[in-house]
Amino acid sequence: MKVLVAGGAGFLGREVAVYLIKKGYEVFVLDPLSDSLDIEGVRKIKGKIGDIDTLREIGKVDYIVHSAWNFSEDIVESIKENLIGTEVLCSWALTSGVKKIVFYSSSVIYGVPVSHPISEDHPLLVERSRTPVHALMKLYVEKLLMYYHRQRGLPATIFRIWWAYSDERAPGRTYREILSKIKRGEDISLPPDSGGSVVYTGDLSIATEKAFESDKSSGEVFNISSFYLSWKDVLKKIAGRYGSRANIIEVKSGWSGPGFLEGKWLLDDSKIRRVLGIDIDAKDREEKFINVSLKMLEKL
The missing domain is CATH 3.90.25 (UDP-galactose 4-epimerase; domain 1)
Structure with a gap:
């Protein structure tokens, strides 16, 4: 099975790429900084998710891990790199027959906690976030993925993360x-x-692989923590x-x-534990x- 890890030179992307290689997947890493990777067995592609020609050169893959992100608080730059870039990635994934795209989102889209624990149904108060452009773009990308899933048939799963460690x-x-x-x-x-609610990257990697294999995860948003x-x-x-x-x-x-x-x-992670059978x-x-x-x- 082939997996494209978009943003694979970043912290989360690198960790899941290492895990997937050990599990026997053929892993492609797409990242402007892919040359900096020292992971044995990974296929490194220098580029961004909005580079359609680069995506076409990769060819067919079975799964995509979308961990690519531009953290700029310049809203125009963020729209171009994150939202439009994701649209290009989803369009290519759809025409390439990708079986599942897993997106690493953030609990920042909750804005400020108004109840505990914070479930996936918590209000999305992005305008009150400490990084409002970042929060807004995460929300827009989530909605774009759900559009592609519900209207165009692209299987997509979203994980919301507060912080992570390896x-x-x-x-x-x-x-x-x-x-x-x-x-x-x-x-x-x-x-x-x-x-x-912090997540260990080993748990995130296991959950990602389970999401690949589970039809129940398609079209779903999950809080994830360890x-x-x-x-x-x-x-x-x-x-x-x-x-x-x-x-x-x-x-x-x-x-x-x-x-x-x-x-x-404090994230309510009972949904992912129930649906994907995560035991931590x-x-x-x-x-x-x-x-x-x-x-x-x-x-x-």
């Missing part, structure tokens, strides 16, 4: 800065009762195991720090997150 790292400047403070023994301020990360609790455990003097302090009001740390992003040990996944954080600390 066995090697948890990405993002904000988190690296937090770990740097732990290493230096500096106090860390947090908004109260903050955290989110465990709920309470910033206060988990950072205390990391600091303690590292032997840091850092104190983890909740700021009761007037939070002015990184928006990524704000809010309680939350305690084990929290331990994996702590271990990779300690590994990152050693490298700082």
Whole structure:
């Protein structure tokens, strides 16, 4: 079976590409930075999802993982790269007989949590998001995929992700800065009762493969997570195991720090567990997150 991983040089794309190669798939990675990949066995294609000539050169594939994304907050650039690019990808997929396209969306489209846990039916308050253009484009791309599924017969599945980590790292400047403070023994301020449902890339990869194989996943949107990360609790455990003097302090009001740390992003992932049969040990996944954080600390 052949799989195109669009955006395969990015964090999520790379992780799922490695998983699929190990599972015996023939994997094509489409990315402007594909030359930077050091994955043995992957077929690297330099380009973007909106490059129709490049897509035609790839030929027939069975599945597509759509993890390509331009994070620009310039709305014109984002429309061109993300929305129009996805339309080109879907049109090509339809004419090429693709069996399933799996899109990695984001919980950012919920805007702000108004109820907990956050189910897939939660209001999509993109205009209230901390990154409104990003949220708006994720929503538009989701709707475009559902149009192609319902009106034109392209099987599509959407995963909504808050944050992710692998066995090697948890990405993002904000988190690296937090770990740097732990290493230096500096106090860390947090908004109260903050955290989110983070997904381990191994679980995301397994769910992606299950979505390939499941007719029940077509036309569906799923929240996906591995465990709920309470910033206060988990950072205390990391600091303690590292032997840091850092104190983890909740700021009761007037939070002015990184928006990524704000809010309680507890996702209801019961749907994906039920439909795709995903079984995840939350305690084990929290331990994996702590271990990779300690590994990152050693490298700082």
